[in-house]
Amino acid sequence: MAVIEVADLSKRYGKLHVLNGVSFSVEQGEIFGILGPNGAGKTTTVECVEGLRRPDGGSIRVLGLDPVRGGRELSHQVGVQLQQSLLPENLKVWEALDLYASFYDSPKDWRELLEEWGLADKRNVRFGTLSGGQKQRLFIALALVGDPKVAFLDELTTGLDPAARRATWELIKQVRAAGVTVVLVSHYMDEVEELCDRVAVFDRGRIVALDTPSNLVSAVDADQHLRFRPLAPLDDAVLTGVPGVVSVTRSGDQVVVAGRGDFAGAVTSALARERIPVAELRIERHTLEDAFVALTGRTFDSEES
Numbered sequence: 157m158a159v160i161e162v163a164d165l166s167k168r169y170g171k172l173h174v175l176n177g178v179s180f181s182v183e184q185g186e187i188f189g190i191l192g193p194n195g196a197g198k199t200t201t202v203e204c205v206e207g208l209r210r211p212d213g214g215s216i217r218v219l220g221l222d223p224v225r226g227g228r229e230l231s232h233q234v235g236v237q238l239q240q241s242l243l244p245e246n247l248k249v250w251e252a253l254d255l256y257a258s259f260y261d262s263p264k265d266w267r268e269l270l271e272e273w274g275l276a277d278k279r280n281v282r283f284g285t286l287s288g289g290q291k292q293r294l295f296i297a298l299a300l301v302g303d304p305k306v307a308f309l310d311e312l313t314t315g316l317d318p319a320a321r322r323a324t325w326e327l328i329k330q331v332r333a334a335g336v337t338v339v340l341v342s343h344y345m346d347e348v349e350e351l352c353d354r355v356a357v358f359d360r361g362r363i364v365a366l367d368t369p370s371n372l373v374s375a376v377d378a379d380q381h382l383r384f385r386p387l388a389p390l391d392d393a394v395l396t397g398v399p400g401v402v403s404v405t406r407s408g409d410q411v412v413v414a415g416r417g418d419f420a421g422a423v424t425s426a427l428a429r430e431r432i433p434v435a436e437l438r439i440e441r442h443t444l445e446d447a448f449v450a451l452t453g454r455t456f457d458s459e460e461s
């Protein structure tokens with residue numbers, strides 16, 4: 157069952173067309189990723205879906221309701237982590253959770269959320285004195301305190317250190333396991349690969365691909381690279397004739413073989429046949445970043461113009 161249905165969404169700011177015909181649906185219980193570089197239109201899309209912005213065209217349904225007209229009814233079933241959420245500096249952690257819980261019909265017990273999100277010992281601490289990571293975890297807890305059916309999380313792990321990011325990912329998986337549908341806005345490729353069941357790749361106000369992260373990666377039609385250090389003299393001609401090999405180059409004492417299809421197995425067989433032992437053998441598999449470049453012709457970090 158689709159929890160969110162977006163069809164042909166368009167949005168302008170003055171003369172700037174920010175969204176042009178964006179369509180997607182989010183199924184119940186999935187983590188749906190919205191990935192794209194800065195300015196691609198991710199936040200505008202999500203804010204339209206949340207009912208915070210009015211689209212210029214297209215239709216949106218969330219749990220069967222129009223987010224603008226059904227806003228009141230929806231707000232009890234939806235949790236939102238705002239991108240630049242700000243709370244009064246003096247508000248204590250427990251007061252923030254208690255306040256947010258009061259907005260909902262049947263909120264979660266915020267004491268449990270404090271435990272889950274590692275904030276139990278910060279209960280009486282004022283918001284203004286929390287670290288960046290603690291603020292971020294509090295914002296996620298606030299998005300979940302209403303026990304929502306759908307949670308929108310925007311730049312989930314910004315400001316968290318690597319261990320805290322991993323811990324957050326595990327908690328988000330638990331949120332999914334509890335049946336909550338999650339829409340995750342991100343520009344972190346690793347996060348999307350780790351968490352998302354499906355991902356919509358945004359570029360310049362359009363969705364250029366929508367699939368599982370692994371399907372997006374395997375659709376990349378570009379050379380793969382196999383690297384190794386030969387431990388005996390190697391004539392490149394041994395490898396250039398191997399089926400699937402596109403090129404053989406050297407990088408210091410490493411050999412880099414570019415190829416397609418099943419070339420890696422054929423290369424290692426050829427090395428074995430020639431009795432050339434190798435060290436540090438590794439295949440550089442494609443990533444979501446490669447998929448983005450293949451889809452748009454641009455690197456992910458280039459800003460939208």
Ligand SMILES: Nc1ncnc2c1ncn2[C@@H]1O[C@H](COP(=O)(O)OP(=O)(O)OP(=O)(O)O)[C@@H](O)[C@H]1O
Nearest residue numbers: 169174192193194195196197198199200201343460
């Ligand atoms: N209120 C606004 N008025 C005018 N232009 C806006 C407004 N909000 C966003 N924009 C512009 O619309 C475009 C899309 O912005 P949006 O925030 O949706 O992108 P994004 O993909 O979420 O980027 P980021 O990752 O930086 O948040 C950008 O060019 C942005 O400058």
